Amino acid sequence: MSVKIGVPSKGRLMDKTFEWFAERGITMKRTGAEREYSGAVEGIEGVDLVLLSASEIPRELAAGRIHMGVTGTDLVREKLGDWPSVVEVVAEMGFGHADLIIAVPDCWVDVETLDDLDAAAAAFRADHGFRLRIATKYHRLVRDHLRAHGVADYQLVDSQGATEGTIRNLTAEAVADITSTGETLRANHLKILEGEPVLRSQATLFASRSALCEGADAEALTALRARLA
Ligand SMILES: Nc1ncnc2c1ncn2[C@@H]1O[C@H](COP(=O)(O)OP(=O)(O)OP(=O)(O)O)[C@@H](O)[C@H]1O
Numbered sequence: 678m679s680v681k682i683g684v685p686s687k688g689r690l691m692d693k694t695f696e697w698f699a700e701r702g703i704t705m706k707r708t709g710a711e712r713e714y715s716g717a718v719e720g721i722e723g724v725d726l727v728l729l730s731a732s733e734i735p736r737e738l739a740a741g742r743i744h745m746g747v748t749g750t751d752l753v754r755e756k757l758g759d760w761p762s763v764v765e766v767v768a769e770m771g772f773g774h775a776d777l778i779i780a781v782p783d784c785w786v787d788v789e790t791l792d793d794l795d796a797a798a799a800a801f802r803a804d805h806g807f808r809l810r811i812a813t814k815y816h817r818l819v820r821d822h823l824r825a826h827g828v829a830d831y832q833l834v835d836s837q838g839a840t841e842g843t844i845r846n847l848t849a850e851a852v853a854d855i856t857s858t859g860e861t862l863r864a865n866h867l868k869i870l871e872g873e874p875v876l877r878s879q880a881t882l883f884a885s886r887s888a889l890c891e892g893a894d895a896e897a898l899t900a901l902r903a904r905l906a
């Protein structure tokens with residue numbers, strides 16, 4: 678079986694991934710019609726390109742349906758429990774940098790840190806009779822981070838996009854989301870809590886540890902690993 682590499686199917690992550698492989702003598706390109714998700718690999722034998730949503734790449738690696746895959750560290754850590762036993766980090770690729778942060782409205786002048794958030798959450802519950810809501814799609818990472826910092830009196834509400842808008846829409850009081858330039862937070866009058874982010878993420882090339890991968894062409898895999906080393 679050829680070696681299958683999963684790559685994000687569109688946008689900057691795809692373009693930068695293609696550039697990264699090109700710098701190592703491997704040409705990846707989309708083929709077919711403009712909207713057709715088919716691709717090809719040149720410059721190395723026995724390697725196939727699989728174009729996928731970045732958020733589905735962790736699951737495909739875990740299942741062993743792809744042997745290698747490029748996606749953000751954030752998505753692998755969020756979607757795979759005990760991720761080091763499921764995938765191996767082959768290379769951090771030096772692009773797609775983003776921080777997973779927790780943010781609250783600018784106007785919450787008494788809330789600058791996680792300790793402040795904890796106090797505000799207790800007061801919020803006493804005032805409103807329900808727990809302060811934090812909108813996010815990163816449930817596992819945010820829950821672990823808040824537990825590690827002793828924040829308990831909150832609830833997560835799911836938001837799969839436009840998360841910074843949930844406060845304006847009155848469906849959450851705080852958000853936990855990825856930021857890179859900070860523009861979306863500023864535009865929505867939100868400020869990041871002080872301290873380390875929940876996670877610093879970047880685009881990373883992962884290899885699957887799944888037994889299903891054992892069928893991959895060993896020669897092609899060795900040649901590919903050597904090229905990427
Ligand atoms: N503003 C940003 N700057 C840098 N990296 C970002 C930014 N937003 C998201 N990312 C990163 O890009 C990766 C893909 O995120 P995204 O949520 O867009 O993927 P997706 O849900 O698979 O997209 P789609 O389903 O639309 O194909 C994640 O690892 C994330 O950290």
Ligand SMILES: O=P(O)(O)OC[C@H]1O[C@H](OP(=O)(O)OP(=O)(O)O)[C@H](O)[C@@H]1O
Pocket residue numbers: 837838839840841854855856857858859860861862
């Ligand atoms: O710090 P910034 O540079 O402003 O980037 C941050 C934004 O980028 C991502 O959203 P995306 O554009 O992927 O849309 P989404 O909200 O639908 O996920 C992320 O969820 C933030 O909303």
